[in-house]
Amino acid sequence: MNDPLAHIRDLFDLDDDVVYLDGNSLGAPPKAVADRVQDVVRHQWGRRLIRSWSEGWWEAPERVGNRIGRLIGAKPGQVVVADSTSVNLFKALMAAVRNTDRMEIVVDAGTFPTDGYIARSVAELTGLALRPAPPEELDLRDTTAVVLLNHVDYRTGRLLDMAELTAQAHAVGAKVVWDLCHSAGVLPIELDALDVDLAVGCTYKFLNGGPGSPAFIYVPKHAQPTFDQPLTGWTGHEVPFAMSSEYTPDPGVSRARVGTPDILSMLALDAALDVWDHVDLADVRAKGLALTAHFRSLVEDLPGIEVLTPSDEWRGHQVSLRHPDAERLMAELIDRQVIGDHRPPDVLRFGFAPLYNTFDDADRAATTLKQLL
Template identity: 65%
Template sequence: MSETTPGGADLAARAAALDTADPLAKLRDRFALPDGLVYLDGNSLGALPAAVPGAVEDVVRRQWGELLIRSWDESGWWTAPERIGDLIAPLIGAAPGQVTVGDSTSVNLFKALVGAARLAAPGRTRMLVDATTFPTDGYIAASAARLTGLEVVPVDPSDAAAHLTDTTAVVLLNHVDYRTGRLHDLPALTRAAHASGALVVWDLCHSAGALPVGLDAHDVDLAVGCTYKYLNGGPGAPAYIYVAQRHQGAFDSPLPGWNSHVEPFAMTPEYEPAQGAARTRVGTPDILSMLALEAALGAWEGVDVADVRAKSLALTDFFLECVAAYVPEGAVEPVTPAPHAERGSQVSLRTANARAVMTELIARGVIGDFRAPDVLRFGFTPLYVSFADAERAARTLGHIFG
């Protein structure tokens, strides 16, 4: 395959021009990326922010090695879950005091679903659950439903509003579908849930850090998300949970731990929850990974999520254009919606022998990922992915099929 489309446009030259004009291009220097590699898997694991290794070394050598237990106070370990939550808050459209960092997404989802069920009006019996959700969300929802006596009703998110009734207690939806990259209408679906008297829990794993979310603006009740994808917190980085301020006083966590006690060091046998977001805590914070995340979030300094969204859409548009130019017709089928209002920050392509194709792409220095049975996924993280990366990825894909 040549670098020129049949129509004569030089896509490589266009990519260079787009990168020159890109106001976010300089942010790539905030990350430690291997030379010569196109990394389009930030929707699974974000790249390493350059500030993280030094920060982790300080945590290990000085804060732990020298200060020892004094670091709970002197280094701010004790307040890290809420402090780092407040760093994430503006990236998901939340005011301070509503986001707590800690535990995994699965654990936080369990807290959110059971907590939402306990907040729901009496007599409601159903939990609507995104039928296309990441499997763990389904497993957790089923367990939460058993605990709270609710019936799980699987729904297609695009049709969820039609299934809402006065028996619906809780709705669990993904903001972006992990397979297809489809973006669901958070504002409209939240309004519909509230109109039926239900509470809504949103999974933001594939949207936070890639596009505006607007939790407060859209009156979302609860939300959870991971930090190792577009937020670049590192493998297994702690997740977060959002509980809207209006619900915090009545939020009844199914996992009350000593860390969420109003007086954790009183060691009393009776449990009394802390006020505010701290009542979502459970056990001792995972300090090493949490403070690595705090350093990673420094890469967002001065960044407007609206600008990130604009670049994300431009990148995915350009990539799809390049795929159409370089890849033989019929070799791949885009499954990510074309309309911007329905697209997250990834492009998924369906093709035969997808696993082998992705293996070959990776061997040629283009890293995306594969989802069974036939989907190639390419995640576009605007903080460090360039238009040249998008052009090279599509051109390499064309070479494989050519």
Template identity: 60%
Template sequence: MSDATANRVGTPARAADSADSADFAGLAARAARLDAEDGLGKLRERFALPEDLVYLDGNSLGALPAAVPGAVDDVIRRQWGELLIRSWDESGWWTAPERIGDLLAPLVGAAAGQVTVGDSTSVNLFKALVGAARLAAPGRTRMLVDAATFPTDGYIAASAARMTGLEVVPVEPGEVLGALGDDTAVVLLNHVDYRSGRLHDLPALTAAVHAAGALVVWDLCHSAGALPVGLDAHGVDLAVGCTYKYLNGGPGAPAYLYVAARHQDAFDSPLPGWNSHAEPFAMTPEYVPARGAARARVGTPDILSMLALEAALGVWEGVRIEEVRAKSLALTDFFLECVAAYVPAGKVEAVTPREHGERGSQVSLRCANAREVMAELIARGVVGDFRAPDVLRFGFTPLYVGFADAERAARTLGHIFG
């Protein structure tokens, strides 16, 4: 999030109280037209959202899919309340981690049998990093870690490195190529930077890591459900991600771990549990890992949140991720245009890159008193979030965010600064 990546917004913008009102009316009219032409616009009906709320925080917590309350009620009242322990078999509780993993897999570009749902992102990242280190060629000593990563990823990487005898080397994603060497064992990268919304080049970076003889682990928390990922197509080794952001799985929803099929037989999880045993109910003292993605499991699945996620993933029926990406770029382009029109010159800077190939599905703006500005936006019905010290984040979830939402958010921001 350096100054070099920041783009001045509002030049040559005019203050909202002095701009031509016809221009503003034109933006509102264009938003209405774009919404009318939007093939994904009807999908908002699949969510339970207040009518008068502009919700631009799906990159922190996705909206509630309308089908989830009924599904969870059935899990609690019938599956748990009536069937009781029979539901492990009769309601498919036991197979849920891999079944839901297969539902999620197309959204990250993975074939069936490579994604397991369960545990938190942090736990899955620990499994992935230690497992990758154990898969790496002997004699390699370094673990390269995205220097701007979410703090927990850094903490987990440091612990995984201590366990496997590797040295953690922080590196900016743009400097990975120069940092790779024959001593590199594992590289941990974020597909989209959580502060700036910058999209990193997964295909090129994965290819470079492999050319150096190392393995790569990708964190997909801020990209899965917002843009194509292509794990299989680009030969990714392992990946992790949460499901409560663009995948709308709910607060604390279980995360997922992708282990490429070619690595599964040799994947050695640092957290072997009875659920990942080849014969879990044999209760033998010796651990024998299950085959396939199931060997990434640990303990008993968290069924209530797991099945809420399964219901939430129903919103993706008939939706192509490429269409979602196209709308995401159109929304963020339009939002930046509206910000430039409505916000007085020099009040905000865009931290998110303008280039489509470098932008995720959020727009981050730097401004003075950002915490107070975001609080005022929320009070006026526009919900985004704040990241210290001076960043406003606006996450655009194309399944339920429209162009009128983008226009209103920018106009409200202009009013606050005007």
């Protein structure tokens, strides 16, 4: 394949003898991040001290949010970087059901655990029922307040049809919250165009923000005035430095902020996002599909292997294989410098990050797996 992204791998700090196929769990570091973090510590923090808050730190959550917005089809002023995905899920779901007279929250039955746990807490706190349902049979009703869906399933890699499912929710007057953890940065997403109600996602996977880098939340302009999230911390206040005893939320997306932003991680993420400046998401998607198709073709007939990831285009950038000995196999692959991950009980997951993974990575991983089998 003619690979218009081949040169981008050089922007990453990767060892050539390691086949890294776990960028869907923890993305690899762009080389520029280490220098930027050093500058933030030495100069911004070291020399400018507290003055840095008014020299770019305070607005970093919105500024970096806008950079992510560009990757997920959100116009400026609708994404803020803050907290973890779990915390943002709590804000989003609580805001979505506030003042509803509807009875239930629906959650994707195969969801990543944290989404299910948080949805359960929101249901318990608000008195709504929680109904897990498979995405192909959501059975939404006029009693459904909100549905929470994972755009790409963390275990199988299945990609859901955001347009169709958002429309399904809206047809019964329900809201939809999308978890974009496994899709942000690797495939074109059109949140504004699809009229998505709310979305959240993490930045340490395909966005390469680094371990524990802050998550993001999308609140579209029209929903901001009624986005009453429960974590009314001072940085979401309209005038935080007024230090008022009354909470008045910021009129815009900043009302999704809670406490002091984690500047070191935030600015590491900011530096990591520079690699996207010269990248077309259509190229990223095309390469992700090609890499996963190539890897699949090499492993699908291996003994004892069942491919869980859909073979059509409704898949993200991972290939998940079921094998009864998955845990041992992954440990042995990692010993041989092929790094993917194991998800219980029997899934081997190989994530392909089109910005730095190569077809050679796919060949080497498949050859090593074949030898082990």
